Amino acid sequence: MSVVTELDRPTKIAAPLLWAIGVAKTYRTPDHIGRLVLEGVDFSLREGEIVAILGKSGSGKSTFLRILAGLIAPSQGRVEYRGGPVTGPVRGVAMVFQSFALFPWLTVLGNVELGLEAQGISAAERRRRAVDAIDLIGLDGFENAYPKELSGGMRQRVGFARALVVNPDILLLDEPFSALDVLTAETLRNDLLDLWSESRIPTKGILMVSHNIEEAVEMANRILIFGSDPGRINAEIPVSLPQPRDRDSAGFRQIVDQVYTLLTTVPGRDGRRGAKPEPIGLGHRLPDAAVQQLTGLIDSLTDPPFNGHADLPHLADEENLAVDELFPLIEALQLLGFAHVSGGDIDLTAAGRRYADADMLSRKQIFAEAVMKHVPLLAHIRRVLDERPGHRAPAARFLRELEDHLSEEEAERVLDTVINWGRHAEIFSYDSDDEVLSLENF
């Protein structure tokens, strides 16, 4: 295969293919309080570009992709495709889904033909184009198979064939490789990059949401880092390495490091990027981190080869954790004062080391002190339970408080996390049958 650099593809500075101007999205909660998930996002996808969006969960990146696709209407701002407004799904924009979204009752051919059928294209033409797309994506021989007969990788190939068969200008990819195993994902990614760089598909621009940093650095010309609460573009990193990219090259590693750094730093209030997290409020979106996992991570950080200090990409690799699994843990360690993150590196703090060295009972003690000090929600729950005569309170009471700040789903998740922490630290006990928090058995 010839080495194709990005210079081989003309990147004209023309009108953008897809253009988002000041896009914001507010979801209305049941009690009609607006909850902002996206704020003031400006973005343009130009011809010849692959753009990747990275961000923590809850950064609204998936919502943003759906707004660009015309599946969700923005609350503010607008989206334009080739100069025309996007008010619903437009022809020329195709999407590939994380869960493949294949119709189980249609064969591979039926699924691929679906979009053409909806366009009213004749049966013969449809068949010809679908078979071509199926061949292109390497599925020949499976035309009459049903999706359930195929492996995950093959299913996603159908997903790509279905998208490519309509000859889209723009491909929107919603974490298309994240449901696949590592090797399958790698193969499919390379096949897509080959099709793209050899111009065998008419697609002029690709926008991909991902949570895999290496994947983004490997594919994209540009990486957008989304921040959360509310979601917005925090940083933009151009990637000008030639294709195909070597994951072990110094340039590649450097960009990966840079992305890690950007993803783990919280922009300070004055716009400066400070590494020190500010004190959090009652309705803070606590990271999804169970105590067992936190303890495991602290233990690995203490042991060689890290000895209390680690490069995040290295840590993710060593612990075999995807970034969306690693980040919540790191955020929690920072929050509890057990670790300190800067420049894509993580260091255990004194408290963290003390926790690592302690025995099981003292660990509980240290953990309890940390959460009472750093998590206002936990302190609040304990205070309420102390004040109540029966020392009991339904979980729903705190859920309602959280729902003032978070979506219903997020509120439940945060409460689950806090209950996990509180139970472990023996700050309260929880009866999951009655969904009641109490100070019983102490």
Place this chain on the structure above:
Amino acid sequence: MEQRWGLPLIAWPSRLRPNAWDLVALPLVLGLLALVAWGGWAMGARYHIGEVLPISLDPWRLPEYSLRTVLRMAAALVASLVFSLVYAALAAKSRQAEKILIPVLDVLQSVPILGFLSITVTGFIALFPGRLLGVECAAIFAIFTSQAWNMTFSLYQSLRTVPVELIEAARMYHLSAWGRFWRLEVPHAVPALVWNMMMSVSGGWFFVVASEAITVSGQSILLPGIGSYIATAIEQRDLGAIGYAVGVMLVVILLYDQLLFRPLLAWSRKFRGDPGPDEDSVRPWFLIVLQRARLFDLVQIGVLALNRATDRGIALLSRSWPEQDRARPLPPAFERLFDAALLVLAAAAVAWGIVFIRASVAPAEIGWVVLLGLITAIRVLILIALASLIWVPIGVWIGLRPRFADRAQPVVQFLAAFPANLFFPAAVVLILHFGLNPEIWLSPLMILGTQWYILFNVIGGTTALPAELKLAASNLGVRRWLWWRRLILPAIFPAYVTGAVTASGGSWNASIVSEVVQWGDTTLRATGIGAYIAQYTAEGDPARITLGIGVLCVYVLALNRLLWRRLYELAAERLRLD
């Protein structure tokens, strides 16, 4: 279709040339068409109220009678299907419609089926004056009411649970609303719908027998059919004739099962996303005939072409309409207004009902009817408990032996489908012979036909129990009572609750026919709300029928809310095995 397939035979694509399977399929299909045509003609016959349709007990008339019954059943099934599609689609697509339609459906579900018959028959007869069709329609409507509600519920639930990403894919690839309904939403609903159809038809057989003998303004009309045959046999105390009817019913249900439901079930597996456990079970023979015979390729192509034409037509029509998702939420003020209007309407309906009943019924009698309801409720609950005591151990025993369970499933399904009311006369003969107390011994009739749901679900629940749990239990030395308490009972609980709910609902419905049972001129009567409704239905007293049905509905709804739904939630939250 005409221009395309009107070509000479030789020019047909090879897949459409007849083959040997057509030799089987063609006579079957032609025979079916002829029978339907004849049945339809017979339904439209002239008829005047007061005319007596002679029902002969000659067993040779039974095939004809059963055909008439089967056609009624089929017509009701088609009507239920159409109704479900329209009603469920409306409820799933419009928030405003949903607010009315779903509670209404909930109530309709608990109205005793024979209650509909007494209320609606006069209207249907007025629709087709001088024709038998009116009475036929009333009977079909009664069967329809025994089938439509749970099919509609199943469809509505499926429509609301289409995976979000599939909907997004459909929108991204520009399927029209019509296309989305037929290509995505309905296929998604097919497996649950087919299953519920099967259950509905099982219930339908029970009521087809009961609904053929219709009473209008004090006169009873016997529509030609198995039900009327049995009614006549009961009147003439002819046990032999009842034996014939039972035999024919067996054959008819077997045919329905083999020709309709086995193929349908096998076909519906295609619509499931993930291969189910019984994926590799044997394909039903009739489905093989259908799929191999070229004749059906032709039919299929015809259907597809028709579908495509409609698709295109609708697409042309809908191109001008903006694509609408689930209706956008209206301003809160408007929504509150809508809710208030609904409440006022409901209150008005209740008030009218009370006035209507109070006009001819004294308060003391209302109290009495409430008490009657309580008696029937106690009967239902005791019977469910008794049936559980018997069938749970047996079901577990069968479920733990997979080879046995495979063979038992269709048998139990068949037993559930068999109209238990065919055996009522035998019960009466026994009660009379031994001089038993009808208050007690009539009760088991209520659950005769519905107990099978408990057995069926317990077998299913036990088979689904992971082998590892059983191994772990025996490894820990968990045995006897502890084994039941800690392993089996919690494991089968969700399945058991589903079965018990179905059995309970069916028993309430059956109370109307089983609390009063006749044999010739002997009538056995048990005290209960079913007997009350049956009595005033025979006498034609609308106020008391409304009262009885209203009270019964309240009981069924209350029992559902207070008992079954809680058990359901408990099962769903804590005892799920995944």
